[in-house]
Amino acid sequence: MEIPEPHDPDPEPTDAGLLARVRGGERDAFAALVRRYAAGARRTAVLLGAGEEADDVVQEAFVKAYRALGGFREGADFRPWLLRIVANETRNAQRAHRRRVAREGSPAAVPDGLLPGSGAAVDPAELAVSADRLAALWLRLHALPDDQRRVLVCRFLLDLDEAQTATVLGVARGTVKSRTARGLRRLRALLDAAAPHGDPAAEGAGHG
CATH class of the missing domain: 1.10.1740.10 (RNA polymerase sigma factor, region 2, helix turn helix motif)
Structure with missing residues (x-):
C-alpha cells in the first residue's frame, strides 16, 4: 500500500x-x-x-x-x-x-536584550565576564562621535551589512565603510587605554 x-x-x-x-x-x-x-x-x-x-x-x-x-x-x-x-x-x-x-x-546602562543569552549551556561565570566586557564596550561606544557610533551599532549590534546600513542611516555606502573604519580604530584605542595592564579580561575586550 x-x-x-x-x-x-x-x-x-x-x-x-x-x-x-x-x-x-x-x-x-x-x-x-x-x-x-x-x-x-x-x-x-x-x-x-x-x-x-x-x-x-x-x-x-x-x-x-x-x-x-x-x-x-x-x-x-x-x-x-x-x-x-x-x-x-x-x-x-x-x-x-x-x-x-x-x-x-x-552609557553606563547596557540596554535590555544586548546582554548574551541565558540558555542552559551558558556558564554563569563566563556570562558575568561577558556582561562586564559588554558594559565597557557600551561605555566607550558612547564616547565616539554620533555618526561613527550609529554606524557601528548598525553594523555589529544589529548585524546589518554595508548596503543595509547605508539605507537605514541615509548615507552613501562609501560613507558607511569610512565611518566604520574610523569608528573601530577609535573604539579600539579607547578600550586599550581603559584596559589595566596585566588584566587579560580587559585586554580581551579591546582585541576580541
Missing part, C-alpha cells in the same frame, strides 16, 4: 507577498509584517538611543511606514527601509527630549 506523503504546512509568506497583499487592501497582511519586525524595530530604536521612548518610536514608525508604502520600491528589501524610518523617528525623539534622553540613555 502506498503511504501518502505528509502534507507540508503553508510556507511562511515572504515580505514581498505580504506587501502585495497590503497593496491589495488586506490590512491583516501589514499586521503580519508588524509582528515579524516589531522586536527588531524596538531593538534598533533602543540601541540608537530612544531610551524609554522606544515603544512610542516603533509605533510611530510603523504608522509612517504604512502611510509611505506607496513610495516603497517593489522588489526592494523591506527591513532596512523600515529601520530607516525607525532611525529617523529615534532622531526626532532625541531632538524633542534631548535632556531627558541624555539622562535615560546613560
Whole structure:
C-alpha cells in the first residue's frame, strides 16, 4: 500500500507577498509584517538611543511606514527601509527630549536584550565576564562621535551589512565603510587605554 506523503504546512509568506497583499487592501497582511519586525524595530530604536521612548518610536514608525508604502520600491528589501524610518523617528525623539534622553540613555546602562543569552549551556561565570566586557564596550561606544557610533551599532549590534546600513542611516555606502573604519580604530584605542595592564579580561575586550 502506498503511504501518502505528509502534507507540508503553508510556507511562511515572504515580505514581498505580504506587501502585495497590503497593496491589495488586506490590512491583516501589514499586521503580519508588524509582528515579524516589531522586536527588531524596538531593538534598533533602543540601541540608537530612544531610551524609554522606544515603544512610542516603533509605533510611530510603523504608522509612517504604512502611510509611505506607496513610495516603497517593489522588489526592494523591506527591513532596512523600515529601520530607516525607525532611525529617523529615534532622531526626532532625541531632538524633542534631548535632556531627558541624555539622562535615560546613560552609557553606563547596557540596554535590555544586548546582554548574551541565558540558555542552559551558558556558564554563569563566563556570562558575568561577558556582561562586564559588554558594559565597557557600551561605555566607550558612547564616547565616539554620533555618526561613527550609529554606524557601528548598525553594523555589529544589529548585524546589518554595508548596503543595509547605508539605507537605514541615509548615507552613501562609501560613507558607511569610512565611518566604520574610523569608528573601530577609535573604539579600539579607547578600550586599550581603559584596559589595566596585566588584566587579560580587559585586554580581551579591546582585541576580541
